[in-house]
């Protein structure tokens with residue numbers, strides 16, 4: 194839960210005290226100051242909303258609002274206005290205040306405003322948003338099964354929310370005061386996965402400088418979530434099965450057994466039945482993990498989730514200090530018509546882009562930049578280049594705008610050795626950055642082979658050379 198506070202700026206001591214009491218009684222954290230100057234000093238990342246008086250000695254509420262806006266463009270600011278200044282307050286709303294309250298006001302009006310603008314339900318990352326009948330049913334099932342210690346296997350494509358569901362099950366269980374430990378079995382180097390899961394003693398292998406508890410031990414009293422379990426190699430599958438059967442673990446290099454009180458949840462996006470048939474996954478282990486199977490359908494199969502999850506993602510990215518924009522009907526229609534191959538993770542990216550693109554207080558259809566449209570633009574772009582080249586220009590024509598350069602700066606993160614690496618997380622919204630990403634991925638795919646990369650991208654080797662030179666200028670490590 195966020196520790197964000199409401200800042201109250203009021204020079205009338207009695208009124209200030211009353212405001213603090215009302216808000217505190219309604220579970221808000223409050224910080225009160227008596228002047229605009231003090232408010233500017235008090236401003237920090239914990240301030241999630243401001244109620245300010247307008248007429249104060251020194252700097253007035255309007256000026257304060259403008260100054261606050263400069264620091265924090267999305268901070269909700271509510272002006273408290275006396276009779277006679279309402280018109281000005283209305284004008285101020287046009288210039289950035291989210292609302293105003295006319296004095297004298299009832300306590301409930303103050304609380305309503307606080308709830309409306311401050312109460313961004315970042316309530317919990319653990320909450321599993323479900324609005325579609327399919328997921329509503331799944332959620333009800335999760336609540337019931339959470340109360341037992343049964344192992345649950347969650348199937349579903351990448352980005353459908355398997356980890357979110359696992360966290361939700363933990364949160365709903367009697368183990369929720371214990372730890373939730375998640376490990377992605379595919380992300381840990383094969384030779385380290387055993388040590389990571391079971392722990393090791395100092396000196397048990399080269400590099401084991403000190404003893405370390407494994408994920409099983411770390412999850413004592415709580416839940417261990419084994420993600421991408423389908424990627425686990427056969428010998429480790431056998432060891433995992435033994436640990437699950439005996440409910441005890443031995444660290445590598447130790448003969449001491451440690452009893453376990455851990456509930457195991459697991460997930461995979463591969464077809465486990467097929468993996469078993471092909472001998473890649475042990476059937477006995479699968480049945481131990483799969484006491485209670487759950488499956489998250491692709492987002493496309495639960496369209497009623499789209500609006501609810503989009504709202505939650507927006508709230509998450511706006512945090513407590515930005516007014517949450519609404520999604521216009523045409524924008525929502527666009528979201529509903531898209532097939533979402535990347536599921537909720539892709540929806541998340543699209544919402545983040547929309548928040549960057551939007552102007553005003555609502556997300557418009559044009560702010561929704563879908564991946565396939567972006568890839569499409571990339572191909573159109575490549576085609577238009579070929580036309581340029583056929584005109585025998587000595588150098589390809591590119592719109593190298595400042596925006597492009599900014600975008601590249603955002604997607605490359607410098608490393609310790611001064612080189613830059615591609616930072617997928619920081620990928621911004623514009624098409625050029627996507628284009629550059631595509632070039633790098635294709636280069637990697639063909640181990641840096643220029644000719645093959647150019648062919649795969651359907652651009653000429655000369656264009657590719659030009660683009661690589663541009664990337665290198667930006668400090669990107671090109672394979």
Ligand SMILES: Nc1ncnc2c1ncn2[C@@H]1O[C@H](COP(=O)(O)OP(=O)(O)OP(=O)(O)O)[C@@H](O)[C@H]1O
Nearest residue numbers: 321322350351352353354355356357462505537538
């Ligand atoms: N029901 C939901 N409500 C809100 N956010 C969700 C929901 N489901 C997924 N998300 C968000 O979508 C993103 C992907 O979810 P998650 O990591 O749980 O997917 P996954 O199926 O485990 O993916 P992978 O198989 O790639 O590990 C996360 O940002 C998560 O917070």
